Amino acid sequence: MLTLRNLTCGYGRTPVVHDVNLDVGTDQVVAVMGHNGAGKTTLLRAVVGLLPAMTGTIELDGRDLTRTPTHRRIAHGMAYVPQGQQCFAHLTAGENLRLVADGRKHGKTLIDEQLDRFPALRPLQNRQAGLLSGGQRQQLAIARALITEPRLLILDEPTEGIQPNVVAEIEAAIVDLARSGLSVLLVEQHLGFALQAAAQYAVLRSGRVASHGATGAGARERVREAMAI
Amino acid sequence: MNTIALTCTDITVDFDGFKAVNGVDLELARGEVHFLIGPNGAGKTTLVDAITGLTPYTGSVTKDTPGTGAVELRGKKVHHIARTGIGRTFQTATVFDNLTVAQNLDIAAGAHRTPWTLLRRRRHLPETVTATMDRIGLTGHADTPAGILAHGQKQWLEIGMLLVGDADVLLLDEPIAGMGHDERETTGRLLHDIAADRAVAVVEHDMDFMRAFASRVTVLHAGAVLATGSVDDVSTDPRVQAVYLGTKETADAHTA
Amino acid sequence: ACGSRAGEETQAAESCVDTSGDTVKVGALNSLSGTMAISETTVRDAIYLAVDEINAAGGVLDKKIEIVAEDGASEPTVFAEKAEKLIREDCVAAVFGGWTSASRKAMLPVFEDNDSLLYYPVQYEGLEASENIFYTGATTNQQIIPALDYLAETGVKSLYLVGSDYVFPRTANAIINAYAEAHGIEVLGEDYVTLGSTEFSTIVNQVKSAGADAVFNTLNGDSNVAFFREYANVGLTAEQMPVMSVSIAEEEVGGIGVENIEGQLAAWNYYQTVESPANAAFVAAFKAEYGADRVTSDPMEAAYTSVHLWAATAEKAGSFAVADIQGAADGVSFDAPEGTVVIDGANHHVTKTARIGEISADGLLHTVWESEGAIEPDPFLDGYDWAADLTVSK
Amino acid sequence: MDLLVGQLFTGLSTGSILLLAALGLSLTFGQMGVINMAHGEFIMAGCYTAYVVQQIAGDAGVSLLIALPLGFAVGGAMGLVLEALLIRHLYHRPLDTLLVTFGVGLILQQVARDVFGAPAVNVSVPPALRGGVDLLGVTVPKTRLFIMGLAIVAVTAVALVLRFTPAGRRIRAVVGNRDLAETAGISSRAVDAGTFFIGSGLAGVAGVALTLIGSTSPTTGQSYLVDAFLVVVAGGLGRIKGAVVAAVALGATQAVFETYSTASLAKVGVFIVIVVFLQLRPQGLFTLRTRSLA
Amino acid sequence: MNRFFASRPGTWAGFAAAAAVLFGLAPLVLSGFRLGLLAQFLCYAIVAVGIGLAWGRGGMLTLGQGVFFGMGAYLMAMHLKMADAAFRNGPGAVPDFMELAGIRELPAYWAPFASPVFTIAAILLLPTGFAVLLGLAVFKRRVKGAYFAILSQALAGAFAILLIGQQSLGGFNGLSRFRYFFGYNLDDPVNQQMLYYIAAGVLLAAVAIALQLRRSRYGELLLAVRDAEARVRFLGYDAANIKTVAYATAALFASVAGAVFVPIVGIISPASIGIVPSIMFLLGVAIGGRATLLGPVLGALAVYWAQTTLSEQFPSGWVYAQGLLFVLVIALLPGGIASITALAKRIPTKRAPAEAAA
Ligand SMILES: Nc1ncnc2c1ncn2[C@@H]1O[C@H](COP(=O)(O)OP(=O)(O)OP(=O)(O)O)[C@@H](O)[C@H]1O
Ligand SMILES: Nc1ncnc2c1ncn2[C@@H]1O[C@H](COP(=O)(O)OP(=O)(O)OP(=O)(O)O)[C@@H](O)[C@H]1O
Numbered sequence A: 001m002l003t004l005r006n007l008t009c010g011y012g013r014t015p016v017v018h019d020v021n022l023d024v025g026t027d028q029v030v031a032v033m034g035h036n037g038a039g040k041t042t043l044l045r046a047v048v049g050l051l052p053a054m055t056g057t058i059e060l061d062g063r064d065l066t067r068t069p070t071h072r073r074i075a076h077g078m079a080y081v082p083q084g085q086q087c088f089a090h091l092t093a094g095e096n097l098r099l100v101a102d103g104r105k106h107g108k109t110l111i112d113e114q115l116d117r118f119p120a121l122r123p124l125q126n127r128q129a130g131l132l133s134g135g136q137r138q139q140l141a142i143a144r145a146l147i148t149e150p151r152l153l154i155l156d157e158p159t160e161g162i163q164p165n166v167v168a169e170i171e172a173a174i175v176d177l178a179r180s181g182l183s184v185l186l187v188e189q190h191l192g193f194a195l196q197a198a199a200q201y202a203v204l205r206s207g208r209v210a211s212h213g214a215t216g217a218g219a220r221e222r223v224r225e226a227m228a229i
Numbered sequence B: 001m002n003t004i005a006l007t008c009t010d011i012t013v014d015f016d017g018f019k020a021v022n023g024v025d026l027e028l029a030r031g032e033v034h035f036l037i038g039p040n041g042a043g044k045t046t047l048v049d050a051i052t053g054l055t056p057y058t059g060s061v062t063k064d065t066p067g068t069g070a071v072e073l074r075g076k077k078v079h080h081i082a083r084t085g086i087g088r089t090f091q092t093a094t095v096f097d098n099l100t101v102a103q104n105l106d107i108a109a110g111a112h113r114t115p116w117t118l119l120r121r122r123r124h125l126p127e128t129v130t131a132t133m134d135r136i137g138l139t140g141h142a143d144t145p146a147g148i149l150a151h152g153q154k155q156w157l158e159i160g161m162l163l164v165g166d167a168d169v170l171l172l173d174e175p176i177a178g179m180g181h182d183e184r185e186t187t188g189r190l191l192h193d194i195a196a197d198r199a200v201a202v203v204e205h206d207m208d209f210m211r212a213f214a215s216r217v218t219v220l221h222a223g224a225v226l227a228t229g230s231v232d233d234v235s236t237d238p239r240v241q242a243v244y245l246g247t248k249e250t251a252d253a254h255t256a
Numbered sequence C: 001a002c003g004s005r006a007g008e009e010t011q012a013a014e015s016c017v018d019t020s021g022d023t024v025k026v027g028a029l030n031s032l033s034g035t036m037a038i039s040e041t042t043v044r045d046a047i048y049l050a051v052d053e054i055n056a057a058g059g060v061l062d063k064k065i066e067i068v069a070e071d072g073a074s075e076p077t078v079f080a081e082k083a084e085k086l087i088r089e090d091c092v093a094a095v096f097g098g099w100t101s102a103s104r105k106a107m108l109p110v111f112e113d114n115d116s117l118l119y120y121p122v123q124y125e126g127l128e129a130s131e132n133i134f135y136t137g138a139t140t141n142q143q144i145i146p147a148l149d150y151l152a153e154t155g156v157k158s159l160y161l162v163g164s165d166y167v168f169p170r171t172a173n174a175i176i177n178a179y180a181e182a183h184g185i186e187v188l189g190e191d192y193v194t195l196g197s198t199e200f201s202t203i204v205n206q207v208k209s210a211g212a213d214a215v216f217n218t219l220n221g222d223s224n225v226a227f228f229r230e231y232a233n234v235g236l237t238a239e240q241m242p243v244m245s246v247s248i249a250e251e252e253v254g255g256i257g258v259e260n261i262e263g264q265l266a267a268w269n270y271y272q273t274v275e276s277p278a279n280a281a282f283v284a285a286f287k288a289e290y291g292a293d294r295v296t297s298d299p300m301e302a303a304y305t306s307v308h309l310w311a312a313t314a315e316k317a318g319s320f321a322v323a324d325i326q327g328a329a330d331g332v333s334f335d336a337p338e339g340t341v342v343i344d345g346a347n348h349h350v351t352k353t354a355r356i357g358e359i360s361a362d363g364l365l366h367t368v369w370e371s372e373g374a375i376e377p378d379p380f381l382d383g384y385d386w387a388a389d390l391t392v393s394k
Numbered sequence D: 001m002d003l004l005v006g007q008l009f010t011g012l013s014t015g016s017i018l019l020l021a022a023l024g025l026s027l028t029f030g031q032m033g034v035i036n037m038a039h040g041e042f043i044m045a046g047c048y049t050a051y052v053v054q055q056i057a058g059d060a061g062v063s064l065l066i067a068l069p070l071g072f073a074v075g076g077a078m079g080l081v082l083e084a085l086l087i088r089h090l091y092h093r094p095l096d097t098l099l100v101t102f103g104v105g106l107i108l109q110q111v112a113r114d115v116f117g118a119p120a121v122n123v124s125v126p127p128a129l130r131g132g133v134d135l136l137g138v139t140v141p142k143t144r145l146f147i148m149g150l151a152i153v154a155v156t157a158v159a160l161v162l163r164f165t166p167a168g169r170r171i172r173a174v175v176g177n178r179d180l181a182e183t184a185g186i187s188s189r190a191v192d193a194g195t196f197f198i199g200s201g202l203a204g205v206a207g208v209a210l211t212l213i214g215s216t217s218p219t220t221g222q223s224y225l226v227d228a229f230l231v232v233v234a235g236g237l238g239r240i241k242g243a244v245v246a247a248v249a250l251g252a253t254q255a256v257f258e259t260y261s262t263a264s265l266a267k268v269g270v271f272i273v274i275v276v277f278l279q280l281r282p283q284g285l286f287t288l289r290t291r292s293l294a
Numbered sequence E: 001m002n003r004f005f006a007s008r009p010g011t012w013a014g015f016a017a018a019a020a021v022l023f024g025l026a027p028l029v030l031s032g033f034r035l036g037l038l039a040q041f042l043c044y045a046i047v048a049v050g051i052g053l054a055w056g057r058g059g060m061l062t063l064g065q066g067v068f069f070g071m072g073a074y075l076m077a078m079h080l081k082m083a084d085a086a087f088r089n090g091p092g093a094v095p096d097f098m099e100l101a102g103i104r105e106l107p108a109y110w111a112p113f114a115s116p117v118f119t120i121a122a123i124l125l126l127p128t129g130f131a132v133l134l135g136l137a138v139f140k141r142r143v144k145g146a147y148f149a150i151l152s153q154a155l156a157g158a159f160a161i162l163l164i165g166q167q168s169l170g171g172f173n174g175l176s177r178f179r180y181f182f183g184y185n186l187d188d189p190v191n192q193q194m195l196y197y198i199a200a201g202v203l204l205a206a207v208a209i210a211l212q213l214r215r216s217r218y219g220e221l222l223l224a225v226r227d228a229e230a231r232v233r234f235l236g237y238d239a240a241n242i243k244t245v246a247y248a249t250a251a252l253f254a255s256v257a258g259a260v261f262v263p264i265v266g267i268i269s270p271a272s273i274g275i276v277p278s279i280m281f282l283l284g285v286a287i288g289g290r291a292t293l294l295g296p297v298l299g300a301l302a303v304y305w306a307q308t309t310l311s312e313q314f315p316s317g318w319v320y321a322q323g324l325l326f327v328l329v330i331a332l333l334p335g336g337i338a339s340i341t342a343l344a345k346r347i348p349t350k351r352a353p354a355e356a357a358a
């Protein structure tokens, strides 16, 4: 599905993420962990194309997307939920969803599906998204990403700022989505959830992969260890 | 000395007919880390906005300061409220990116300075600034521009800025969002440490963090107070479980 | 030591004009950029034409004239700066140019302090006379007053005044008010708009409801387009309520659109249609140089005349020195396209023939009335009793 | 009564002219945050388009009909070029766009001077639009009625597009958050270019229409620019509804001041009214609040 | 912590060098006319220092500095006209231009300007006071970014139009023909040189004040307000006051610059203070480097020098060159000319100083 080879990227001339190799297989959930500032967000931004890759390649299903602009990567099947509950503040919640449903065959149905998944959003459709609470915005962001019917969902700390019972729902939803044929690249601080949902993990430290592998037995210790140093 | 530092009485915030906060009473006592939890959209941030003068409201907020007595905050301007000793942080850390850590703290310490002092150069860092820098663990970064600090460090700097500013009521909106496990621990201890002679209110969704560090919890739901009490009181309250925590099983299933 | 204090005589800067070679330099200072470029570029064309003519005929005092051009950029301070540069750095013998009174007033101290010469070719509000300026456009008694005389003659008993908000229209209107009072004419309204304004609905409706016999228009530039269109739109015509304009010449008629202004009146000293051999030659030469579709206008003619007057004065004086020119100027005449003009050495203005023109369908102005011979310049209106209150004891 | 009706009409008419000049700005400035000082020169380009078309087509009525869409295309094309060459690189420096486009405006003025000559040119009004109609005792010029009609059509079209079409949503999305819009599958480049095209095209249309009442010269556009910016600011950035109300209100204020004092003082009066008004509504008439800091 | 307290000897060396060039070299090598031009440009540079403070440091894009420049200039011009009239016709005489405009009685508000002391006080206080009032009115209501920019631009436009309508201030023509400057004959080359020295001295003083403000805690605070105004408020500061101080200082500089400008150039008219001149003030600052101390000064000098030189060389085409200069420098050098050295040294670029927008 997604293949990163020797990916280096950063801001200005300063690399923040160095030489990362990572594979997300079809129907697989891969969790990326690491401290604040380790470069997780930077890595994801490079994958969706918001930051240029300094060196290395990004491939989706064998197609080289390293130089493809972001919106075309989305058309190729990526979807991205950025960190920080971002939404189009000046559009209503409903318009946030319609924006991505526009031009899709079953746009209305797709929106409805997501409203079923996040029922809290239904009554808020006519409220300006900029006025929603943090948690409401996060749900809106995930719904927006899913409407594009992605094959690879990229999530940056999707449960940050979400009330516990909804966290549980989101987690369930991700596991569910993965089962139904979606690949997921997940940045997550909740270790327990990350390891449970993901088949593979990678730990970033100072922009480099410090540890990676399958999430089976002993993974928790390896992750803890990689993070602690 | 658990004296009450801040008293909110019957706060209501009305957005064109939608009551985001609806008749909330709340007391914050010195010596306590008071957690404010509740579903997304319950009105937690709005309540903090109201107290700090960002949103108009009805009701009353009084600040009790030893020596000066109680003052009503409603109707005061943002910076006047801040000067009574109320400090807040935001869901996303805002520090002055182009200034260094020390400069950030020095500014935060200086709201009471005379114009004359302001117009001169700083000869040396004030005691409180160096002390606080120690306390938040950023002494090594004194000359680092705040813009290039790590996320967690920015949050700490923000808290530090409230401390040097002599805030004795701290309202922190999701201060550990995005922090790793160890940083959460550090932050929690820091909060307890500074709460010794201050009132600290924390808005947070991380239940582990709450269980570990809350002295007292208030649960908001749909703009109103749903429950208030100790961690145990609220986490066993079925209404809180229903609207917020989820059933016991789901809640436990994901705790690390 | 800090130079001289008040009251002490100062020595004007020594002139650096160099006449040892076979050329003499003059300055052409017009706005080539900014809002005034619209008018002043045409003046520059006329200056060049005159210089070419003189050079072709052998020059002045056997020297070819060399033009140093500068852009006044429609800003008085730039006019002052460039004037000083022309005088002190380029050492020109004289400068031709300026249009707005603001630009002239900005340049005046420069020419006085450096004791140099400016030839100013545009009609203006009068009340000025400097040793260092030759005013070759009309002063008020050669344009405004004849226009009023004409209106009074044709039976106009009430006027409405519309002007741009600056000195020329305000002074003109002060004169008109004094004239009106003395001649039993009623002034029904007086309105000013910002230079360049295109909002005339209110004013035109007020003009219409006031029902004056005529409108006296001192609007400048672009505003005329909007004014005349609006004027026609509310159904006012030249027959009903003629408009007498003092700032609309052939160039402007093109921009306003002749259909909006046909039949209206203007007061100048020169029109392209003036019939004289000198004008026939001037128009022919101008069109040959700049294209058959170009028109000539009063300020252009005055600028053209300026250069010739300066050359004639220099020939008479046998020198380019400022003092010599000043000394020789009185009585110098030139057979100008508008008719013979003569310099009045007392006030440095020139005699001019006043003409009322009517705008016709071909876009040109045709003389419908002209003064009997050239009118002596009277910048301070000393010869008009009713104007006693307006003028300053000079 | 007459006077009142007259004032009311003048206010509406002045307002619609302001609105037409400001409408493009409410996209490029209001939506995109680009302070385009060359907007006035785009208006001027529209004026000269009308002029050139009339030189070729001859008939004033036919040429107006041709010039309106062509003016849109000319203004839009100039906007596209400006966007692609300069503004694209300045989205993160909105206030710098002001300075750069000021320079572009200077150049365009000089180009007009060199191509068409410094003196004003005349664009004839079609016979059908000459004269006026009597409405409640005042004579209302047909050209102004035409401009009012055009303003209403243009505003309605822009408002509908922004509010209800996918394209409008995309514009608002890109304006709100460029990166996020990209990740929503929207090509922000295309949207930026498109928005700027429409905004500049509207300036061209305004220019064509303004030849009906004003002069056509290299500096024509300048006189409308500041007022147009004020309309956008007073209305609330990016709010079409606000721009409409602000334009009419400014027009009316100007008309009232003009009646009771001089036209020069009217400008000052308008400014004072706006400062006082911003005391009451610092972010303009209609604002979209968000909860973000800063 | 060194960064903090290190006094930069370079700054003093820079001052000394600037003073040497301005006071020593320039009068030696420049003709009287060129020195006069330089004096005029120095006045513009004084305005630029103020804009650098308000805009570069404080994030307030002041598109209306012409207003304050004009105020200072007109105040000074009024005094010069009064002194001139008094010299010719005795105390209390009506200035010449008023006679022309048909004004026979000296308007009451002119009378105090017979006094040099009153005039100087007015130049220092009036525009500054107006800036304080306006600043408070605007900043207290948190009008900022593009709103503030457009508003200040409209202010410049309105102010110019207001002046055009005031015949007792010379209207469109403005005030000109000054013969004496506090008793000194203005057409004497020696006195013209004295004016140059005054302009140079004022400029150095303005730079010194700006430097002190930048280095002080206030300077940091101003930067903080620029980058995160709301945050500053939550720390207990009144951000509006902080901004107003910078705005008023910029107004003060502009006013003094205008006052010095008038005797040097010999005329002040609405054309020098409206919208376009105000943008020109700004362009110098942007081109020189808004966020630096000396960038605005060098930028202003460069812009006006280029304008003069280009228009002398190409009287009919210079506008192209000027327009291109603005476009290229601002588009290609976001930090202005001052950033060239930084680029050359390859100082790792921090994030570009946050734009003052919104
Ligand atoms: N726009 C930027 N310009 C320059 N440096 C940046 C920028 N954004 C982030 N950085 C730096 O890049 C590094 C990695 O940041 P990144 O946001 O990728 O971390 P992260 O692992 O996602 O952290 P978190 O858990 O806090 O989200 C940090 O040192 C940060 O300061
Ligand atoms: N200005 C406003 N106008 C209308 N509704 C608003 C406004 N501000 C907030 N709201 C609504 O008020 C409710 C309370 O929001 P608030 O941000 O206080 O929630 P919260 O408890 O902080 O939630 P979270 O935990 O998700 O941050 C939400 O439904 C939000 O959409």
Ligand SMILES: NC(N)=O
Pocket: C099, C100, C101, C102, C122, C123, C124, C125, C168
């Ligand atoms: N002298 C004039 N017309 O301004």
Ligand SMILES: [Mg+2]
Pocket: A040, A041, A042, A083, A156
């Ligand atoms: Mg991150």
Ligand SMILES: [Mg+2]
Pocket: A133, A134, B044, B045, B046, B091, B173
């Ligand atoms: Mg919240």
